[in-house]
Amino acid sequence: MSRAPNLRQIEALKAIVECGTVSRAADVLHISQPAVSKLLSHLEQDTGLQLFDRVRGRLIPTVQGMRLYHEVDRVFVGIKQIGRAVDLIKREELGQISIGVMPALAGRLISQTNRRFLKTHRETYVSVVIRSSQFIVDWLISKQVDVGIINRNTDNAYIECAPMRSGNFVCIMPKDHVLSEKDEITPADIDGQPFIALGADNRVRQKIEMALEGSGVRLNYIMDVTLAPAVCEMVAEGLGISIVDPLFAYGQRDRLSIKQFTPCIASDLSLCWLRGTQNQGIVDDYVEAARITVKDIVQHGTYTPDY
CATH class of the missing domain: 3.40.190.10 (Periplasmic binding protein-like II)
Known part of the structure; x- marks a missing residue:
């Protein structure tokens, strides 16, 4: 009865077919030539197959030997694919x-x-x-x-x-603005002041307008821009005041006067x-x-x- 070959025997078969000689196979496997020959002999005994013909001191794969080699190679390709999958998982999780x-x-x-x-x-x-x-x-x-x-x-x-x-939205103005002396800004303070806003369809602008509903305040829009950092730039240049998320304002605290605004408008x-x-x-x-x-x-x- 044949026995299942072990991994080292399979590696010996693969190395001999791919390298062409026992000596080269031994180098690849980092073992001696007699050890390679012994592995091959045991593989033939365990499988009951003649895997190589001995011709003038060389090993020539038989038809059975090549059929087994192709199966072995297919398995090794699958193992390499598993290795690539492991690398991919590591990259996704860690890299x-x-x-x-x-x-x-x-x-x-x-x-x-x-x-x-x-x-x-x-x-x-x-x-x-x-x-x-x-x-x-x-x-x-x-x-x-x-x-x-x-x-x-x-x-x-x-x-x-x-x-x-x-944090809550803040009112920003140039450093030398008349409102910069106040600790807190209310809707009455900004009534009629030149106001720099985000675009009319911007959610933040709409949120500010909703917070001011019922206060009787008229925002004096003189300009609108697309992005909040640009609003801060315009205010820092002295073109007007605005109400913005504090994240944008505090990033430019060296160029702006930043005041708490009431009623509170929460950042989202x-x-x-x-x-x-x-x-x-x-x-x-x-x-x-x-x-x-x-x-x-x-x-x-x-x-x-x-x-």
Whole structure:
């Protein structure tokens, strides 16, 4: 009765066929030539097959030998595929993270978050996609990004969302503005003041207008721009005042006078990620890096390195 060959015997068969000689097979297997010959002899005994013809001191594979070799080779190809699958899984879990961020946050916040994250994940490849909040939500659902930084919440059951906790909206003005002496700004204070806004269809602008409904205040719009950082730039240049998320304002505290605004308008900037992702560990670490960076920007106006 034939016995199943062991792995070392199979490796010897494969090496002899591919190398052509016992001496080369021995080099590949890092064993002696007699050891290779012994493995081959035991393989033929165990299988009951004549795998090689001995012709003038050389081993020539028989038809049976080649048939067995092809089966062996097929198995080894499968093993290599398993190895590649292992590498892919490791890359997905440990080596790469994709971040979706709305355009207004694609500057200081994302660069400083990446800097903090990469200090402890030097081998991780970070990909940043800059798109609208709705686009990022769609990409989260389709698993094309791992983390989203957006200006809204989502009620999708598969997406986890957490507020970025940047605080309530603030009123910003040039350093030498007449209102800069006040500790807190109210709707009455900004009545008629040159006001720089986001576009008319922007959710943040609509949120500000809703908060001022019933106050009798007339916002004196003189300009609108697409992104909140651009609003801050215009205000810093002395063109008017505005109301913005504190994350944008505190990043430019050296150029702006920043005052609390009443009534409170809560920030709705959110960190979102898909539940149960394969690389959940690095996703969690990135989210934490973003939270710490937001806190740094709000408190200090910049990234504070960890030592």
